[in-house]
Amino acid sequence: MMWRRQPTGHAMRRYAPILLALLPATAWTAEESPPAPVTMAQVLAESTPADWRRPSPEDTLYLDIPGGRVVIELAPQFAPEHVANIRTLARQHYWDGLAILRVQDNYVVQWGDPQAGNPERRRSLGEAEPHVPAEFERDVDALAFTPIDSRDAYASQVGFVGGFPAARDPARAKAWMTHCYGLLGAGRDNAADSSNGAELYVVIGHAPRHLDRNITPVGRVLSGIELLSALSRGPAPMGFFEDPAHRIPITSIRLAADLPESKRVHIEVFRTDTPAFQRLVQARRERREDWFADPVGRIELCNVPVPVRLPPTGT
Amino acid sequence: MMWRRQPTGHAMRRYAPILLALLPATAWTAEESPPAPVTMAQVLAESTPADWRRPSPEDTLYLDIPGGRVVIELAPQFAPEHVANIRTLARQHYWDGLAILRVQDNYVVQWGDPQAGNPERRRSLGEAEPHVPAEFERDVDALAFTPIDSRDAYASQVGFVGGFPAARDPARAKAWMTHCYGLLGAGRDNAADSSNGAELYVVIGHAPRHLDRNITPVGRVLSGIELLSALSRGPAPMGFFEDPAHRIPITSIRLAADLPESKRVHIEVFRTDTPAFQRLVQARRERREDWFADPVGRIELCNVPVPVRLPPTGT
Numbered sequence: 147m148m149w150r151r152q153p154t155g156h157a158m159r160r161y162a163p164i165l166l167a168l169l170p171a172t173a174w175t176a177e178e179s180p181p182a183p184v185t186m187a188q189v190l191a192e193s194t195p196a197d198w199r200r201p202s203p204e205d206t207l208y209l210d211i212p213g214g215r216v217v218i219e220l221a222p223q224f225a226p227e228h229v230a231n232i233r234t235l236a237r238q239h240y241w242d243g244l245a246i247l248r249v250q251d252n253y254v255v256q257w258g259d260p261q262a263g264n265p266e267r268r269r270s271l272g273e274a275e276p277h278v279p280a281e282f283e284r285d286v287d288a289l290a291f292t293p294i295d296s297r298d299a300y301a302s303q304v305g306f307v308g309g310f311p312a313a314r315d316p317a318r319a320k321a322w323m324t325h326c327y328g329l330l331g332a333g334r335d336n337a338a339d340s341s342n343g344a345e346l347y348v349v350i351g352h353a354p355r356h357l358d359r360n361i362t363p364v365g366r367v368l369s370g371i372e373l374l375s376a377l378s379r380g381p382a383p384m385g386f387f388e389d390p391a392h393r394i395p396i397t398s399i400r401l402a403a404d405l406p407e408s409k410r411v412h413i414e415v416f417r418t419d420t421p422a423f424q425r426l427v428q429a430r431r432e433r434r435e436d437w438f439a440d441p442v443g444r445i446e447l448c449n450v451p452v453p454v455r456l457p458p459t460g461t
Numbered sequence: 462m463m464w465r466r467q468p469t470g471h472a473m474r475r476y477a478p479i480l481l482a483l484l485p486a487t488a489w490t491a492e493e494s495p496p497a498p499v500t501m502a503q504v505l506a507e508s509t510p511a512d513w514r515r516p517s518p519e520d521t522l523y524l525d526i527p528g529g530r531v532v533i534e535l536a537p538q539f540a541p542e543h544v545a546n547i548r549t550l551a552r553q554h555y556w557d558g559l560a561i562l563r564v565q566d567n568y569v570v571q572w573g574d575p576q577a578g579n580p581e582r583r584r585s586l587g588e589a590e591p592h593v594p595a596e597f598e599r600d601v602d603a604l605a606f607t608p609i610d611s612r613d614a615y616a617s618q619v620g621f622v623g624g625f626p627a628a629r630d631p632a633r634a635k636a637w638m639t640h641c642y643g644l645l646g647a648g649r650d651n652a653a654d655s656s657n658g659a660e661l662y663v664v665i666g667h668a669p670r671h672l673d674r675n676i677t678p679v680g681r682v683l684s685g686i687e688l689l690s691a692l693s694r695g696p697a698p699m700g701f702f703e704d705p706a707h708r709i710p711i712t713s714i715r716l717a718a719d720l721p722e723s724k725r726v727h728i729e730v731f732r733t734d735t736p737a738f739q740r741l742v743q744a745r746r747e748r749r750e751d752w753f754a755d756p757v758g759r760i761e762l763c764n765v766p767v768p769v770r771l772p773p774t775g776t
Binding site: 249251280296297300326327336351353354356359360375377379433436442444446448449 | 564566567595597611612613614615641642651653666667668669670671674675686687690691692693694745748751752753754755757759760761762763764
């Protein structure tokens with residue numbers, strides 16, 4: 147219909163920056179026929195329960211604000227010390243009653259203690275560590291990295307690690323989580339090791355990949371990012387709210403593990419280490435939906451969706 | 462200060478996807494010293510009036526919604542027939558009282574006539590053409606293209622054309638505007654030539670570059686995009702508002718040329734065809750701000766800002 151004119155023809159939620167897949171032409175032997183072209187919708191329709199995973203409750207954070215709940219998956223494989231601190235802070239209810247301090251258009255939403263810079267008035271970190279090392283990148287050997295075939299402006303190789311978009315530098319044998327839409331990171335001052343996880347930000351704009359290897363990524367938003375990205379932008383420089391009345395209060399931040407089973411969100415995330423995911427990436431590289439005049443044939447890391455779903459009630 | 466912890470250290474508005482610049486090391490002869498490292502703030506502080514331009518009033522569109530004014534620059538060099546139609550529609554006040562029909566997170570805001578698919582009820586296009594050809598790309602020779610040095614996932618060469626981010630394929634001698642944050646495009650149905658400029662969209666998320674060469678780009682938002690990107694997302698699939706009460710009414714869309722001088726926004730845009738712009742791109746490639754632990758050394762097209770400013774009152 148005319149009024150349904152669309153820039154594109156797919157209905158998947160695109161907020162979950164996602165993941166991987168090298169699907170070489172040589173995956174098919176000469177005797178076999180390649181499979182018929184598929185769309186992402188087909189890949190998902192044909193997926194089996196084994197193609198999905200439930201993030202660990204110890205790695206799942208619920209950010210509750212007046213607009214609703216944001217579900218976040220923490221990434222201890224990338225930032226073990228920061229994630230340990232974040233778990234401790236959540237268990238102490240550290241953020242409850244603090245606020246979103248900054249909403250900068252095409253960039254980040256950031257929250258924490260507005261009095262963090264004031265030793266007299268700041269909230270106690272309790273059992274959490276005030277200082278942890280910078281965790282900008284990790285040894286490649288410590289991570290199960292699945293590359294995707296993509297020319298990248300910032301890294302020689304890109305792909306996914308356990309559902310998180312990532313890059314690596316074989317020459318230095320290092321890998322890091324990339325700043326795609328939805329990344330959760332630990333804000334810092336000028337000193338590289340000045341973050342401790344108490345102040346956090348989420349990317350709500352075009353991937354600021356220049357932050358890669360300059361700051362510690364700690365996770366990724368799985369659902370509800372539109373509750374952050376649609377917030378009114380802060381009027382002060384860099385999107386800060388100078389007027390406390392304009393800040394968005396944080397109702398609570400909790401680890402899923404600390405809530406009874408009945409209060410948890412049983413979100414499932416499409417695995418990134420499966421043949422089904424390879425098909426998904428290929429479907430996003432070669433666009434076969436009727437709408438596309440040109441099938442593109444290329445894909446960029448931060449444009450690979452990692453689908454999420456809520457299982458039927460009762461499962 | 463602790464509470465000022467930031468993911469990055471710059472205060473420029475980042476919404477204006479911008480521009481260019483190959484700055485080869487060989488720009489300096491062996492006898493000269495290279496200039497001291499600069500930041501974008503320094504480049505802008507040292508800019509002269511000649512580094513800025515005022516878009517033509519014939520190419521400037523004001524989208525007024527209840528939240529305020531969005532200023533858009535049209536790109537007749539990329540889509541002459543669509544832009545001619547858009548001027549005609551604006552002069553007829555075609556969009557006044559129509560609405561934003563779609564807000565999809567990390568993707569687009571889209572507006573037009575909700576009854577466009579109903580021949581009985583749709584608003585007349587008046588003097589505008591109901592059908593215009595698809596204008597997905599242009600002959601390279603027709604455009605002044607300034608390349609930037611960047612590995613790009615989707616195109617062999619990227620750069621800027623008159624302030625608009627663009628890509629080109631020398632083998633086919635074609636160039637096109639790229640889908641960076643803030644791009645304005647003409648929505649279409651499955652038929653490639655089914656757009657006419659009456660239904661428009663703005664990119665409000667990570668660059669959906671797979672739309673390049675699949676749809677007609679017609680311009681770019683210069684200011685006020687946060688009035689679109691912060692709108693509540695539509696609850697129906699693809700961010701549509703099925704309930705008319707949830708749509709955002711369009712107060713008016715006008716060409717600057719049709720308003721008296723006193724009612725125009727005298728916005729200035731940083732030129733993309735100057736040595737100053739080459740310095741800006743280089744400053745964004747090599748990050749010298751104190752905050753950066755790693756100067757990056759790379760840049761992606763859609764992360765190059767094209768600064769805008771409002772001159773002091775009275776000029």
